[in-house]
Amino acid sequence: MDILIVEDEIEISQLIQLYLEKEGFACRTCRDGLTALQIVQEQQPDLIILDLMIPGMDGLEVCARIRQKSDIKDPYILMLTAKSEEIDRIIGLSTGADDYMVKPFSPRELVARVRALFRRTLRQGGQGRxxxxxxxxxxxxxxxxxxxxxxxxxxxxxxxxxxxxxxxxxxxxxxxxxxxxxxxxxxxxxxxxxxxxxxxxxxxxxxxxxxxxxxxxxxxxxxxxxxxxxxxxxxxxx
Structure with missing residues (x-):
């Protein structure tokens, strides 16, 4: 499973990548919204960990544009933000994010949520119905x-x-x-x-x-x- 980490804080990005790669996931990283859209178009990751506040184009806009694309694989999106207000969580989910985490977060919990999202695919697969x-x-x-x-x-x-x-x-x-x-x-x-x-x-x-x-x-x-x-x-x- 390929994961794209879109996070402008290098320390956080490296920490997420470290924990996910220990679990066997293939990760790539970028630091701004425009680069993220380009990578999504070219590489089509299975899941995107997307920070809300990133340079160039914020995470809400990136998420909305990804969901509007009909020519790419539909990735899971896990949104990260330092904001904890309920309205931000609702806005993030309404743009098409599948899950939402507020900083600071436990890296182990993030890995668990990533696994839970991928597990949905496994539960649905192979039914032939x-x-x-x-x-x-x-x-x-x-x-x-x-x-x-x-x-x-x-x-x-x-x-x-x-x-x-x-x-x-x-x-x-x-x-x-x-x-x-x-x-x-x-x-x-x-x-x-x-x-x-x-x-x-x-x-x-x-x-x-x-x-x-x-x-x-x-x-x-x-x-x-x-x-x-x-x-x-x-x-x-x-």
Whole structure:
């Protein structure tokens, strides 16, 4: 697994690289946002550890631009920042980051979070399953999803890795009510360290891509006081 570390503080960058390489990960580093985008385009790392405050272009903008790219592999993004205010965490996750850590942090915890993100890929791999409802189709093995607009028309869905996993979880059991803890266990596993409200952020992002009106969702419904459920008729034999 290839990891790109985008961090302008050399000591922190070297510390992260040291711990990750001890665990067998291949790492490269850079110190600014523009260089990071170039490396992502050319090298397509599996995961990016991205500092929020970096020269040239901040981490939020780098994260947003990476998520907008359709011609590269979709990497996991773990965002680092010295800021601890809740609003910064929410903004970071809303741009497409998969996880978030506040400095100072434990290098061992960072390694654990990296492993947890990669473990999501291993859990999803090898299932060889397709899920289909009246309006959606998901191929788990090929990592493809589409929305059926009409019997004659369907559109591919441009989803991040986490959005795809979230839709797959919902579509695998239409009508089931999921609470945040269950979704976190399904997507991140038992070694999740973040705030449960990260689920709300990613549900909102998924709604923007699959709902006709995200403000009044048709498919991903909020169950007040509990969590979320996916409402769409499953197709027989799917």
């Amino acid at each position: 397709n899920y289909q409802t009246q309006h959606f189709w998901v191929d788990v093995d090929q990592r493809l999803a589409q929305r059926q607009i009409s019997p004659e028309e369907s559109h591919p869905l441009d989803l991040t890795t986490l959005e795809f996993d979230l839709l797959t979880t919902f579509i695998s059991q239409p009508g089931r009510v999921w609470n945040r803890a269950q979704l976190i266990e399904k997507l991140w596993g038992g070694d999740f360290y973040g705030d449960e409200r990260v689920v709300d952020t990613h549900v909102a992002r998924l709604r923007k891509k699959i709902e006709p009106d995200p403000a009044n969702p048709t498919f991903v419904k909020t169950v007040i006081g509990v969590g979320y459920k996916f409402e769409d008729m499953p197709l027989e034999g799917a």
